[in-house]
Amino acid sequence: MQNQEHEKHPGLMKSVITNKCPHCRKGRLFIDSNPYHLKTSLDMPVNCPVCAQPYELQTGFYFGTGYVSYGLSVLFLMVSFVLWYVLIGISIYDNSVFWWLGICCTLLFLLQPIIQRLSRSVWIAFFVRFDPSAASRHKGPYPQVS
Numbered sequence: 841m842q843n844q845e846h847e848k849h850p851g852l853m854k855s856v857i858t859n860k861c862p863h864c865r866k867g868r869l870f871i872d873s874n875p876y877h878l879k880t881s882l883d884m885p886v887n888c889p890v891c892a893q894p895y896e897l898q899t900g901f902y903f904g905t906g907y908v909s910y911g912l913s914v915l916f917l918m919v920s921f922v923l924w925y926v927l928i929g930i931s932i933y934d935n936s937v938f939w940w941l942g943i944c945c946t947l948l949f950l951l952q953p954i955i956q957r958l959s960r961s962v963w964i965a966f967f968v969r970f971d972p973s974a975a976s977r978h979k980g981p982y983p984q985v986s
């Protein structure tokens with residue numbers, strides 16, 4: 841029973857990480873499910889296909905994702921540094937810090953499409969409140985204008 845309730849209303853973290861609409865937590869934020877299709881990676885529907893929540897709340901709404909993206913990148917570097925320090929060790933007598941830097945910068949570069957999507961997901965979750973009945977109130981499909 842509790843599992844069904846959880847399935848009905850996914851948690852905030854799960855909906856942000858899986859790039860779901862923050863209003864209903866069911867509709868997908870991005871048209872293309874693969875973030876590595878770089879031409880369509882950041883294409884979003886105008887409205888949520890499930891609850892009709894507009895995804896661009898105002899013109900230039902997603903400019904603020906730069907702050908989130910920066911924060912996520914710094915967090916990634918800090919966590920990787922601590923893991924590297926604990927698991928491999930950092931010393932001034934070898935090149936371990938440069939290996940960490942090179943590997944993490946490469947990883948950060950390769951993870952950019954995922955980080956960009958996650959930043960948009962976090963950013964819109966700041967401004968749109970969750971409404972458990974949003975999905976059932978609205979009956980789709982909604983016209984999608986791109």
Ligand SMILES: [Zn+2]
Nearest residue numbers: 861864888891
């Ligand atoms: Zn929605």
